[in-house]
Amino acid sequence: MTTETETETQTDTATGKTAGARAARPFRLAFPPVSGTLRPRQLAVSAGLAVAVFVALCWNVSIGEYGIPLTDVARALTGSGDPGTLLVVQELRLPRAMTGLLAGIAFGMSGALFQTMTRNPLASPDMIGLTQGAGTAVVAGIVLGWDFGLGTQALGLLGALASALLVYGLAWRRGTTGYRIILVGIGVSWICLSATDYLLARGGRFQAQAALGWLVGNLNGRDWQQAAPLAYALVVLVPAALLIGRLMRTLQLGDDVAKGLGTRVQAVRLTVLLTGVGLVAFATAAAGPVAFVALAAPQIAQRLCRTAWPPPLAGGLTGAAIVLASDVLARELIPGTELPVGIVTGVLGAPVLLWLLIRVNRAGSGG
Template sequence: MTHPPSADPPIQASESRSRGPQTLEAAPPGSQTPGVQRLGDRRHFRLAMPPVSGTLRLRLVTVCLTLTAATFVAFCWLLSVGDYPITLPEVVQALAGYGDAGTMVVVRELRLPRAAAGLLVGLAFGISGALFQTMARNPMASPDVIGLIQGSGTAVVASIMLGWTGGLATQTIGLAGALATAVIVYLLAWKRGTTGYRIILVGIGVSWMCTSATDYLIARGGQFQAQAAVGWLVGNLNGRDWGQVVPLALACAVLVPVALLLGRLLRTLQLGDDVAAGLGTPVQLTRLGLMLTGVGLIAFGTAASGPIAFVALAAPQIAQRLAGTAWPPTLASGLTGALVVLVSDVVAARLIPGGELPVGIVTGVLGAPVLLWLLIRANRAGSGG
C-alpha cells in the first residue's frame, strides 16, 4: 500500500536538488540501503520518482509470494484432474502454448474455464470477506453471514421456481439479488450513519429471512425445479464456460485494485469512527465505498459459481494468522480464498470415483470448524455473548 510521502526536512530537500534527479532519495544515517529504513519486520521506503512512500512487511510479502506459488500449483493440479489424466509438466506446457495437440485442447478448451472460475471466485470471495471483516472490526462480518450470498440465492431460486427470468441469465439474476440485499441491509442499518455492529445485526436478520424464503420456494416447487435450484445453491464449478468467467474477470480487474487502494482508509476505520474522522477520513463515504466494492466482488463471484460456503468467512482469518497482522490482509486473503477453492474443487473431483461433488459441499465441511473456532475464541475473549 502506498501513500503520498511526508514532507522531507529542509536539509534533505536541498541535498536532493543538488544531486539532480534520482530514483531513490538518500537514506537516513545508519540505514544500509538508500531510500530504505529498517524497523523490525518492516521496511520503510521512499521514492522520488514516482513520489510515493510506504511500508513493506517482510512476513506479509513472504506469505503472499508463498500463497501465489501454492495457488499456481493448485491451479495446474486442477487442470490435470479428469477422465483424461495429464501430468503437471504437460499442463504447464499446454498453458505456455506448446505440447501435444490433444493435451492442449483438453487443458485450454475444456478444463481452463473451470479452473479460471475457481481462481477468480476464490479471489473475489477472500477479498470481499477481508473488506467486510475489517470494516466491521468483527471476524464474523463476512458476506455469507450478513445475507448477501443468501439474497443472491433467493433471487435465483425464485426465478427458477416461479419462472420470473425476464429473459435474464442465472448469473444476472444472482447479481441483482446480491445487490438488492446489500441495499436493504445498508438502509435498515442506517441511523445517522452506519456502524459495523448494526450492519452485522441487520445482515443476520436479513440472511435468515432470505434463507426462509428460499426454503419455502423449494418446498412448493416441482421435483425437477427443486433439483436445479439445490444444485446451484450448494456452489458448483462444474460446466463453467468463458461466458461466465469473462464478466467475473472484468469485475476483478476493476474492483481488486480499488480494494487495495482503499486499504489505508480501511485501517483508519479500525481506530473507531471518531478517531478516523479526526484524522480526516470521510467515515460514511469510505464505508459506503468499501461496502460497494465488497458487494460487487461477492455478487459477481456468486453469479459465476453459486454461493460457495465459508470461503469469505475463513480465508481472511487464515490469511491474518499466516501474515501475523492485526487485521485480515486484503491481497493475502484473496490468494488464500483462491487456494481454498481450487484445492476444494480438486478434492470434490477426486473424493468419489466416477462422480464429482459440488465444491460448496467440500468448503462447507472445511469451513464449519473454522466458524466454531471463531465462536469459541470470541467467547473466551469475553465478546461472544
C-alpha cells in the same frame, strides 16, 4: 522594537499558517501511517500464496478420466504441447478451474473487506445476508422465470445489492456501526433463506434440482460463459478493493479516532459495502454460494501475514487456493462421483467458524 502593525502581521501570518495546516490536515492524513505499503512479510506471503494458487490450478486441471502430468499442464497453459493436451487443458478443464480461482479471489477479498470494516472476524458475506440475497434472486430467476432477460450474473448482482441496501438502511441510525450491520445482516440472511426455501417448494422438480445444485456451490459444468464475466468484473473490483483496503484501515482505531484523522467513515463504509457486494455477486452467480470461503480465507491470511487486519490481497489468494484444493478433493474423495465444491468447503469451514466463535467469546469481543 516590534511595532503593533508588525505584531499583527506576524500574528496573522502564524494564524494563516495554522489555519492552512488545519485545513490541509484531513487531506494529508487520508492515507495514515497504518495504511502504508505492503510489508516485506505480506509481500513474501502473497508471493508464496500466488505460487500455491498456480500449483493448485495445475493440479486441478491435471485430474480427470484422462490424467495429465503437471509439467504437461504447465506447458499447455503457456500454449505449448501436443494438440490433444492443449484441447483438454484449455478448452475442457481450464474454464472450470479458472471459475474456481476467480471466485475464490472474489470471496476471499470480500470477506477481508467486511471483516476489516466491521472489526469482527465473524463478518462475511454469507453471515450478513449478501450471499443469500444473490442466491434468492438467482433461484427466483430459475424457478419462476423472473429473469427479465437478464443473465445469472446480473440477477446475482441485483440480489446482493438489494440485500446490501436493506442491511445498510435498517442498520442506519445517525450513521452505521459494524455491530449493527452484523446483527441486521443475520436477520436479512434468514429472510432470504426463507424466501429461497419457499421458491424451491413452489417450483417444479427439475427446476428445484437445478436450483439446489447451484445453491450448494458447484463448479461442475462451468465454462467460459461463467468465467469470462467474473474475470471482467475482477479487473475493476480487485484494484478498487486494494485501494479501499488502504483507506479504511483507520476504521480499526474506532469511528471517533478515524473521524479525528480525517476519514469520512460513513462514505468509506458505504464504498466498502458496494465493492464487497460486487465481488460477492459476480462470484456467487458464477460458482454458487460456496460456503465459508469468505469467512475462513481472510483469517488464515491475517495469521500468515501477522497483521492487525485481514489483508485483501492475501485473503483473495488464500480463497483461490481453498476453492481449487477443495474442488480437487470434491472430485477425488469418492471415486466415480463429483461432489459440489461447496460441500467440501462447508466441511472444512465449519471447524474454523467454531474456533472463531470460541475465540471471540473468550476475548469478550462480540462486536
